[in-house]
Amino acid sequence: MSWTDDRVELLKKMWGEGQSASQIAKELGGVTRNAVIGKVHRLGLSNRNQGTAAKPAAKEKAAPVAKAAPSKPAAAPQPEKKPEPKTEAAVPVSADRPANVTHLRKQIVPAGQPLPPQPSANEISPEALAKVNEIEKSAKKLGLMELTERTCKWPIGDPATPDFWFCGLPSQQGKPYCEAHVGVAFQPMSSRRDRRR
């Protein structure tokens, strides 16, 4: 595959939209994300850092290249704009809920049985709960079979009813849950002192 004009255009477009190199590569087809990144650099649209000629030459490890030493770092940090629409708009979370967080949790997980590492719902950030509510709306609702090594395995709904599924969103490294669920899953550990055994 070669970098035809339209392919380059798509590349520019997607890169401009903040798409990742791997996504772009997948979309284009026939190229790897490395190819995309390489092209991006060649096109000179890697970062919005343009103008500063001198490149700080980040690392010099196994490079037996004898090059003239750079005169000076000369890297004026320019305030850059980051078009990153945080999908964290206002969530209808009760701002005035001092201690009734437990009820909120109940809404999320109606079931009351063999729940995952459900914290004691004591000191969970209301934000985390709101987040969970949010993401559950966009959950992929995977069945038990669809779960893979890196899909969120957070159960949603009542296992005793057909309205039961798993979050299914991309889980974070290693963890069994996605970002949001990790937040409410294991985070507490505050007043859990001894276990009297």
Place this chain on the structure above:
DNA sequence: CCCTGATTCGC
């Protein structure tokens, strides 16, 4: 372990 982009260098 999964991902991200950045850089190098043989082709």
Place this chain on the structure above:
DNA sequence: GCGAATCAGG
């Protein structure tokens, strides 16, 4: 110019 291999972070 191209991109795999590698590096460097998250």
